[in-house]
Amino acid sequence: MPSEPPARPAPPARPAPPAHSEPAAGRVRDHGTARIGLALFLVTATVYLATAGYHRIHIDVLSANVGAWRIAATGSAAIDGLDTSGINPSRVELFSTEHDGHTVIARSPGVVAAGVPSYALRQLVTDAGTGVEDFTNVPPSVTAALLTALSVLLMWGALLQLTSRRAATAAALVLALATPVWSVAADGMWTHTLTVLGISGMAFGAARDRWLLVGLFGGIAVWGRPHTALLAAALALACAVAQRRPGIAVRVGAVGAALTVGASLWTHWLYGRWTPSGGYAAAPYLAQGTDSSQYEFNRTLGGLLQNEAAMWVALDRGILVWTPVVLVLAPLLVRSWHQQPVWARxxxxxxxxxxxxxxxxxxxxxxxxxxxxxxxxxxxxxxTPSLVVAAGHAGRRTRVVLTAVVGVQLAAFTLGGILNRPTLTFGHQWNDNAFASAVRDVPALGAWLVIAVALVFLLTRMFLREPDDDAAASLRA
Structure with missing residues (x-):
């Protein structure tokens, strides 16, 4: 019998990868995700920078800009002796108050403080003077555009923990370009520029179990509008109780309290008060139902209820009117409620x-x-996080409606984001809508509306075909 051939030697064993290394597919996904995130930031930043308000400035934003400019140029927010007529062409005076015998700009801490670094950089680079002829709105408008682009990126990072990469990117773009985030937060240094940044950062931190970040961004939101402390506190307490981890509340509370103290110090420096509200005294806002209320609407129950309803359904200010995507997704939000993560709820x-x-x-x-x-x-x-989870439960018909609604929103906010007009005057916010008014006045805008809806349908068909379960799970990993 022929002898058996000699056995082949076993191939040398491959060295085991280091314990800390990731699978190649994971690294590819991470690199791909990072590239998408960078592209998302660059696209939104470019759009926002190109369309921000540099000349036609709302009085709220202009007041904050003047305060930041004065601090950067002179070290004080006082505007004593400054002829602001060359800065403020409107009939509404800059928001100001008196402190220690000086007239100072009265705005919330964050909108003034956020503009100071960019103005200081301009002073350093250009050696600009301190007269009204040296004033410009450009530095804080650029800052607002970049901060809002960062907000979109942070929200996208939170959404990656809830849905596929494509769906998260699509949702982030809807938030960025088809909502008032573009026409308001990215247009200039509004308080909402900081609150949207703060809430997006809180969502990012909570989605990744990074509670110091939640406290940090919660504090940033407080610098914009103090009552956003409610959001950070509720988020921290709910997650601390649900996870039986009191350390969550401690971390968020400690960092948030430190930033709130900073806002109080700022307020004391400029206005002599220890509240974190900046140039706004809290008492007139809270004196509801009395003659000491700053406004007439909240002196009666009927006026209060009407104002609350208008926040949702007034034709030119209603949340459900300008962003009907919320209304479309509301039934799915209820259906998917128990599948939502605690932090999103x-x-x-x-x-x-x-x-x-x-x-x-x-x-x-x-x-x-x-x-x-x-x-x-x-x-x-x-x-936004809960609405994105709800959208994942949409059936075919609901997806069609959702796509059409997003197209309408995109058409409306492209007009408002680029031009920030037309805007309606007082008395018309209940019974008219700025975009509808524009379409009536310029019928050609109806063609843009059709194009925008068709474009969203096309992009949805190209990029948002439902991935199979394994692919979706790998994207969320």
Whole structure:
């Protein structure tokens, strides 16, 4: 019998990868995700920078800009002896108050403080003077555009923990380009620029179990609007109880309290008060139902209820009117409620509570010359994670409706984001809508509406075909 061939030697064993290394597929996914995130930030930042308000500035934003400029140029927010007529062409005076015998700009701490670094950089680079001829709105407008692009990126990072990468990217773009985030938060240094950043950062931190970040961004939101402390507190407490981890509340509370103390120090420096509200005294806002209330609407129950309703359904300021995607997804939100992570539910519920409180202390319209709404932006940011989860439960018919609605929103906010007009004057916010008015005046805009809806349908068909379960799970990993 022929002898058996000699056995082949076994191939040398491959060295085991280091314990800390990731699978190649994981590294590819991480690199791909990072590239998408960078592209998302660059696209939104470019759009926002190109369309921010550099000349036609709302009085709220202009007042904050002047305060930041004066601090950067002179070390003080005082505007004594400054002829502001060359800065402020409107009939409304800059928001100011008196402190220690000086007239100082009266705005919330964050909107003034956020503009100081960019103005200081301009002073350093250009050696600009301190006269009105040296004033410009450009530095804080650039800052607002970049901060809002960062907000979109942070929200996208939170959504990656809830859905597929494509769906998260699509949702982030809807938030960025088809809502008042573009026409308000990214247009100039509004308080909402900081609150949207803060809420997006809180969502990012909570989604990744990074509670110091939640406290940090919660504190940033407080610098914009103090009552956003409700959002951070509710989020921290809900997750601490649900996970039986009191350390969550301790971390969020400690960091948030430190930043709130900073806002109080700022307020004391400029206005001599220890509240974190900046140039706004809290008492007139909270004196509801009395003659000492700053506003007439909250002196009676009927006026208060009407103002609360207007926050949602007024034709030119209503959350559900300008962003009907919320209304379309509401039934799915209820159906998917128990499948929502605790942090997303807490953020949504606290956002609703915040909005009801906002409707009780300030007029629903938020002032004149605004395209879209601004007092509902905190709810929009707070609700986005839950709405994205709800959208994942949409059937075929609901997806068609959802796509059409997003197209309409994109058409409306492209107009408002680029031009920040037309805007309606006082008295028309209940019974008219700025975009509808524009379409009536310029019928050609109806063609843009059709194109925008068709474009969204095309992009949805190209990029949002439902991945199979394994692919979706790998993207969420």
């Amino acid at each position: 807490a953020l949504l519920v606290s956002g609703v509570a915040y909005t009801l409180f906002q409707g009780a202390v300030a007029p629903f319209h938020g002032g004149d010359g605004i395209y879209g709404y601004r007092h509902g932006l905190e709810l929009l940011a707070s609700a």
